[in-house]
Amino acid sequence: MLKQELVDELNILLHYNLTTTLEGIKIHKSADASVIEAVERMFDKGLVTRHDGGYLTDLGRAAAEHAQACYTILTSG
Template identity: 55%
Template sequence: MPVNADLNAEIRILNLFNLDSSLEGIKAHKDADDTSKAAIARLYHKGLVTQEDGGYLTDLGRTCAEHIQVALRILGSKTEA
């Protein structure tokens, strides 16, 4: 699956969640950029967050965010040549 702009925005949003606390969510404020608002709405329609403007991660969303955050840590780490 190619990483297009929409998917990249969704990955960026899922990376914002603090996985150390299930009591922390996110909310797209009225001044948020349209790309972020649309990404959050798509995550809601996919069943990954609880509200169309953010909210909390669902169980599926938490699993997805965990995998994304681990992958980003791995890809962002320095490798030895």
């Protein structure tokens, strides 16, 4: 079973636009604590460039590609 912390990180990866490397995300201070903590963990793991989101690193892009592909497979009709 997946821990909620991992699910939170996967949800963030699903928000990245993979059609461009010029677009990142910004997690605002008013976001849920679980989202803020997830992005900070992702920064510590080297997946994003800033503790509040930013751009995907090369490792983060690979993770996002896999996460988004898995999501597409599991949600397709």
